[in-house]
Amino acid sequence: MKIIECAIxxxxxxxxxxxxxxxxxxxxxxxxxxxxxxxxxxxxAQDNHSRSQKGVLRGMHFQNPGPQGKLVRVVSGAVFDVAVDLRRSSPTFGKWVGVELSAENKRMFWVPQGFAHGFLTLEDGTDFLYKCDAPYAPSNEHSLAWYDPDVGIEWPTEGLEVQLSAKDREGKLLGEVEAFA
Structure with a gap:
């Protein structure tokens, strides 16, 4: 297994x-x-599986308290996967890193606790799997605004009609979220 360090x-x-x-x-x-x-x-502690059509954006989610680390991968289709550093004590607080995950490249992405996580599906019928190191706690879940200009995620949305859940449309800006120490 090859491990590739990220900028964060x-x-x-x-x-x-x-x-x-x-x-x-x-x-x-x-x-x-x-x-x-x-x-x-x-x-x-938990495995999850989601299926989405092209253009679905899920995120940017995090739990606080009770943060989750996630090992994510795609078994059908492709996504642009993103992690945003929400650790206030980190020199990279508010910075993001993104990677394309696909059934073809078989890459996996480790998103540790203290990060918001989300992805944009690039193909119809994308199956996304993730292992979590803590259980899902709906009352502790929060959403960072996927479009936050202070974070500046460069989503590959050209030619896509982005679809969001109601929860994700109401994500908070970086200065408003309950970040980590």
């Missing part, structure tokens, strides 16, 4: 070793020992 300390891109032939492919998407050896000693 914490999130990492993971490229699994893929074994393929004319029949298809095989890869390990999770191995506790190998991840721990790579510095990602994580105990997961």
């Amino acid at each position: 300390d914490g999130p990492v891109i993971l490229e699994p070793q893929v074994f393929g032939d004319e029949r298809g492919f095989f890869m390990e998407s999770w191995n506790a020992q190998k991840f721990a050896e790579a510095g990602l000693d994580i105990a997961f």
Whole structure:
């Protein structure tokens, strides 16, 4: 497994070793020992799966209290996946990092606790899987505004009709969210 550091300390891109032939492919998407050896000693509490059509934007979500770290990947389709640093003590507070995840590139993205997370689907029928290191707590969930000019996420929206949930349309600006210490 290859680990690619991001411009922000914490999130990492993971490229699994893929074994393929004319029949298809095989890869390990999770191995506790190998991840721990790579510095990602994580105990997961919950697995989630979402399916979305092209142009759906989900995010930017975080839980506080009870933050979640997420190991995310795409098994069908493609997304532009984003993490925003919400740790006030961090030198990269309010900065973002984005990566394209797809069934084709098989990349995974680790989004640690203390970050808002979201993604924009780039293809119809995109299946997005994520392992969480803490359970979902609806009363602790918050949304950072996906369009916040102070964060400045460069979403690849050209040619897309962005679809949002009511909750995501009401996301708060960076200066208004309940950030982490």
